[in-house]
Amino acid sequence: MSAARPRPAAVAGTVLLAALLWWLTFAQELTSFWIKISISASLLAAVSLILRPPPRGSFRIDVPALVWGLASAIVLYGIFWAGKSISTALFPFAGGQIGSIYHKGDGTPLWTIALLLFCVTGPSEEIYWRGFLQQALADRLGRWGGWAAATALYAAVHVWSFNFMLVGAAAVAGAFWGAMYARCGCLAPVIISHAIWSTVIFAVFPMR
Numbered sequence: 001m002s003a004a005r006p007r008p009a010a011v012a013g014t015v016l017l018a019a020l021l022w023w024l025t026f027a028q029e030l031t032s033f034w035i036k037i038s039i040s041a042s043l044l045a046a047v048s049l050i051l052r053p054p055p056r057g058s059f060r061i062d063v064p065a066l067v068w069g070l071a072s073a074i075v076l077y078g079i080f081w082a083g084k085s086i087s088t089a090l091f092p093f094a095g096g097q098i099g100s101i102y103h104k105g106d107g108t109p110l111w112t113i114a115l116l117l118f119c120v121t122g123p124s125e126e127i128y129w130r131g132f133l134q135q136a137l138a139d140r141l142g143r144w145g146g147w148a149a150a151t152a153l154y155a156a157v158h159v160w161s162f163n164f165m166l167v168g169a170a171a172v173a174g175a176f177w178g179a180m181y182a183r184c185g186c187l188a189p190v191i192i193s194h195a196i197w198s199t200v201i202f203a204v205f206p207m208r
Contacts, residue, residue, distance in 0.1 A: 068189040
């Protein structure tokens with residue numbers, strides 16, 4: 001039996017909450033950036049699980065989910081590597097903006113960043129942005145209409161970074177994971193993909 005659909009007002013409220021949390025994360029110097037983004041993502045995930053518990057089996061990790069998650073993370077890393085090469089060749093500001101993304105982690109040990117990304121931020125973002133928001137929008141706009149709307153909102157909240165390259169990166173990653181979720185309707189491979197990709201690109205093999 002599927003969970004009841006959340007009311008449009010509740011869905012809109014979570015989007016406003018996401019915008020507020022991303023503003024606090026990017027625009028306010030409260031604590032470590034990685035702690036802020038982890039707290040923000042966790043709060044959204046908790047709210048979404050209360051408003052609409054996911055179907056049974058959504059988080060089941062099996063061999064296909066692991067293979068698809070790992071393979072897709074590798075593909076997305078390759079897309080970003082190519083994107084960095086192209087953007088730095090086309091836009092003089094691209095290199096500086098990409099570097100500034102990594103500087104947000106200054107002072108935080110790499111092992112802490114990796115642990116937060118893999119265990120907290122990556123899974124929490126997928127639970128909210130794809131498992132809750134994209135699904136809620138797809139209920140009303142159709143599978144690919146929901147994908148497009150959720151991708152646009154995911155990119156939009158990153159505007160608070162005032163970093164064109166980061167907003168573009170969020171749009172690309174959001175579209176990629178959103179398409180995965182739209183195709184399979186299961187969160188497990190998408191969570192694995194996000195957790196592996198973000199850990200590798202920020203803490204293991206960064207694209208500085």
